[in-house]
Amino acid sequence: MNDTATSDRVIIFDTTLRDGEQSPGAAMNLQEKLRIAEVLEEMGVDVIEAGFPIASNGDFEAVREIAKVTDKAIVCGLARATTGDIDRAAEALKPAKRARIHTFISTSPLHMKYKLQMEPDAVHQAVADSIKRARKYTDDVEWSPEDGSRTDHDFLCRCVETAISAGATTINIPDTVGYSIPEEFSGLITMLFNRVPNIDKSVISVHCHNDLGLAVANSLAAVQAGARQIECTINGLGERAGNAALEEIVMALNTRRDVLAFNCGIRTQEITKASRLVSGITGFAVQPNKAIVGANAFAHESGIHQDGVLKHAETYEIMTPESVGLSQSNLVLGKHSGRHAFRDKLSQLGYDLGDNAVQDAFRRFKELADLKKEVFDEDIIALVDDEVVRDRERIRMVELEVLCGTYHVPPKARLVLEIDGKKHEGNAVGDGPVDAAFNCIKLLFPHDTTLQLFQVHAVTQGTDAQAEVTVRLEEYGKSVNGAGADTDTLVASVKAYLHALNKLLVKREKSAPGALSA
C-alpha cells in the first residue's frame, strides 16, 4: 500500500452533476447545477465532477461557471480519450482554482470489441496519449478504465501502470455495470496494489454502480483494501440503478468508525438539505425507506420501538437525526409571527436572501399561515424554493378555478394566465381536474410536449399540508422538470407545469434565439 492508502483520509468525489445527470429525466439547467455545486462545496465535498464538457454547450457552460465560483473543492470535467474531449474539458476548467481532468476509456474485452472496436494495444496506447495530453493542462489528472471490474487482470495492471507513468495522479476503478460483489471488488483493489509496481504514485479511487444494490458495500470494501477516493452521488442518483449514495457512504464511515477507521471531510449536517435540493430539482423522489434521507429513516412506528427510543434513543437509533441535519419537524411560526422572526428562521434554514426576496417570501408566508394552522420548517423551505424557481418566468398563473366531483362530469377548469405581461383566459375539460387544468394551459399557450412525469408529494402531514408537485415535460428528446408548492394540489400542479414550460422556453430560446412563440 502507498502513503495515501495507509492514511485514513477518504476523498469524497461527487458526480451528481455528471453521472447523476445521466439518469434519464434528471437533466438540470445551469442555475440548478450552480445551486447544487454550492451546497456540495458547503458540505465539504473534495471533488465536484461538474459535467462532461464535450457532451453539449450546456455541459461546457455548467463546468465553466461552477469552476468560476468554486473556492475550495477541486472541479473536475470528464473527457474521453480523445484530443477534442480533453481540450474542451481543459477550456471549460480554465477559471477553476483547482482543476482536474478525468479521462477514461473502456478496457474490458466486451467493450473494446463491441463498443470501441479497438484492439487492446490501441487502447493501451490511447491511455498514455490521453493522459499526457491532459497533463499539459493540469497536474491533477484522473484516469478510469471503463468496465474495469470486467477487465482482464493482466491488461488492467498493464494499463494502470502505463496511466501512472504517463502522469495520472488518481486511478479510478469503475464497476460500470454494477456487477461486482464486495469480496471480489476488494480483491481486485488488493490485486492492483500487489501487482502494479508504481501504484504508490497515485490515489486509488472507486466508482460503483448499483445494479445489484451493492454500490455502497463495494465502495466500502474497496476502501478497506486501500482505495482512498470514493465516487458517489447525492441520493444515489446516476445511470440506470444509480451510483453509490454519498449520504450512505459518509454515514457508514462516521457511524462505524470502530470497524472503518477512516475520515472524510463531509459536514454531515448538510446531508438532508442536499438530498432535498437534488430531489426537488430532478423530480426524483426519495423512497420513504431509503437509508439516511428517506422520510422514514428516523421514524419509529411500532409502540415497542417508540417506547424504547423515548427511554433511551440508542435502543433503536444508530445515528441521530440531527447528525444528518434533520431538525425535529418543529412548529416554527404562526400567523402572528413578525418579519424579524421570519428572517431569523430563514437564516437558520440556510437561506441568505436579499431584502426584496425576504419581503416576497414573508408575504407568501402570511398567506400560507392564514390557510394552514401550523407552519413547519418544511413548509418554509417549500415556499422559499417555490419563490426562487419562479424567477424569469414568461408565463404565470393568475387565477384557477376547477369544478370536479361526482356531479361535474367531465371536470372543468377555468384558467387565467399572464403570458409576456398580457392576460389570457380559457376554459377546458379533461379526464380529471389536473388534466382539465393542463388542457387549459395548452389552449392558452399551444405547445407540443409530452408529459413524462406527474408526481405529488405532501410536504408535511395533515389534510392542510402543502402539496409539492413535480412535472416532467419532454420536447424533441430533451426533458425538463418543474416544481410547484401550494396547499391546493391543483394550484401546485399548474405551477409545476408552468415552471417546466418556462424552462423549456428558455431551452428553446438558447437553441434558436428569437423563436419564443409556442
Ligand code: KIV
Ligand atoms: O460508470 C463508469 O464507468 C463511468 C466512468 C466514466 C468513470 O461513469
Ligand code: ZN
Ligand atoms: Zn458511472
